Amino acid sequence: METEAASSVPWELVGTALTSLLGVIGLWLGRTGRSHVRDEVEQDQRILANLPEHSSMRATLQKSIDARVRQIAGSVDKASEARRNPFGVGLAMFFLILATSFGWWAMASTWVLWAPAAFFGFVGLIGLYRDGRKVPRDAAGNEIEKPST
Secondary structure, eight states: OOOOHHHHHHOOOOHHHHHHHHHHEEEHHHHOOOOHHOOOHHHHHHHHHHHHHTHHHHHHHHHHHHHHHHHHHHHHHHHHHHEHHHHHHHHHHHHHHHHHHHHHHHHSHHHHGGHHHHHHHHHHHHHHHHSSSEEBBTTTOOOOOOOOO
8 A cells, every 4th residue: 555655756756857967967978079170160161071172261261270270179178088077977866866765765764864965965966067067087987187387
């Protein structure tokens, strides 16, 4: 026999919200990282190929393409070092799901469970902040601190 509190939980809404949240997080983590500058360079190269040889805009467009390629080449080294810590992000998501579970459990039974829910939520948010950012990391996934000058 179900209790009144357990039957009043809108499980369809909870499932929809969790699925949406996980989808947004998956999109955030799965972004390709391909910059818009590269797309513009490809588009400009197609335009350059279609311009007549004697066009006065050909040299201007070529200079613009060259400048953006230099910009990309300068930022490649920085971007290759910057990454997320997937283990830390997974652990943070575990703590956030645990916090949500304790929160629902606290709503259905006793208010004492709000303390662990808040603790797990805090740990999960801190972990997501620390490990979810794209920063230079060592092989173990730890953030590399820049030496202060």
